[in-house]
Amino acid sequence: MNQFVQLELVPLLVGVLASIACALLGNYLVLRRQSMIGDAVSHVALPGIVVAFILTKSMSTLPMFLGATVAALITVALIEFIKRIGRVESGAAIGVVFTAMFALGVLILERSDTSSVHLDVEHALYGNLESIVWFAASGWQSLIDPAALSQIPMQLPRIAIVVLVILAFILMAWKELAIGTFDPEFAVSVGARPKMTNALLVTLVAVAAVTSFDAVGSIIVIAMFICPPATARLMTNNLRRQFGWSVFFATASAVIGFFLAGHSAQIFRTPSSVSAAGMIATVSGAFLALATVAGPRKEGTRSAWFS
């Protein structure tokens, strides 16, 4: 049990909080048909972090965070610009921008001498949840021990603050966000300032992506922006309940995925434990598949696809 607090408690909490942070904002992305913005933003965190590292020569958090956030905002602005100037549809504009930014990140990373630090493409893609270990902890009593608490890995308080900020934003701007999501034109006419809330939303998406990315890699970030909200969308027609469901699915995916990965040697007879980030994403997909088969509100207006 002491080992649990030392080795598993912190990564589990970080995984759960990162999943919740992304899922909360993902509700708006899915409803606004902007899911792929989450995909784009989490891909471009890589070039942002790499450039920040080269400019500051340090692995400290603030420059990395700023670099990735700035990269995300540049990406969103570029996408808008290309959509307007080149008059291409938004999917194509997203595809042009994020692949180019990601390629730039890969190239700079390969060309510069970053081998001395723990910064590589694989790490950026799948993170390393398992490595966030709380060495100072000796058991549950450490949770009330100030000395041990001061040694807790910084990822945890950081992601906790981000979740609080996101919650505060959603609660304060609930009405504006809802109107802007469902009827942007009406939002303009009643002075709900959809442009400003949209800009804030995108900024928070970037912040959530970057903070979670640091701990869990971009793959969970993309999965959590989309899967739990999409699953929740198939459960209810009520926005409040959708938020509740999305938090539930995010938490359940993180907890189940984390334990399946950690104990995969016993459960799946793999040689050793597997990637927790990947497993969490997989579990969130299993929830979505279940809801696609049996979600109570899965119907609605369908968009026929292969004609």
Place this chain on the structure above:
Amino acid sequence: MDQFFRALILSAGYNTALVCIGATILGASAAAIGTFVLLRKRSLVSDAISHSTLPGLAIAFMIQAVVTGDGRFMPVLLIGATLSAVVGLFAVQWITSRTRLHEDAAIGSVLSVFFGLGIVLLTVIQTMNTGKQAGIASYLLGSTAGMLMSEVQTIAVASLIVGVLIFFYRRQFTIVCFDPDYASVSGYDVQRIDLIMMALLLAITVIGLKVAGLILIVALTIIPPVTARLWTDRSAIMVYISALFGGLSAYIGAAISSVDYGLPTGAVIVLVAFSLFILSLLFSPNRGVFAVALRRRRSIAELRALSAAAAAKANAGKAVESGSSYEDRASVNHGTATRQAAEAAS
């Protein structure tokens, strides 16, 4: 630099020349099919396809490693990649057709979940004792370094076949892209043509995995078509311009990355393609930033001239009513000028 130019004129050795030619055919075919996918407004589908190849790659690798001891034999890996990409594509179709969720959510969830599953399998491979695991990493970011010549030939021939098929189906694709209802009424099997389009997209994505990597192969099917869109409004021409840009990017990119062993081919190709896109965005005669700015200035100048003329007329005589007619004239002219600008632009 010298090495780059020699690669560019195909005289940096047989292998480099073959890689450059193979990449060019691949780039042109990917760009050509990407054009139709763009016109069908499904560009990001290729993102879902490419990410969902990872579980298949990993499983094929494991099976080979267990059976033969070496998991890297490319054709088997590509078969695995194809199978799981097909599953991914049908998952997108399944979600969009069975639920109220839109395409973007379906694509995003499929790509992230399949990629997540693939990473789980990769961590399993890492702990396997057998199978020369380093080989699989080159499919993430693409690497032409150390490619076997048989692999290059496979890629070149397969891309060429896809290219020929695209050429063969180009008219059907165009009709379905622009007016699926009309196509259906005129006796085309829209569903079948859509399926062929997706199959060719899937084929080129899988073929390009080794060269561009599964994250960046998407760019080869999106960036050149969007670039071509800036140069023409005619779909028949757009396909060729797109293929030209795609082939050129892949060719220059492969040549640059042959200079240094450490240059990731996929990233270099994508950045060349993106540079061509930025140049087109600035200088395209119709939709370019400069052209639009110039047109706006001209219509403003035209407007000024017209209202100045009107004002002069008003000053010349007919004092009372001409004041209002000046206002009217100006606003009418303003409307015409903007409409003309809009027509010229579209």
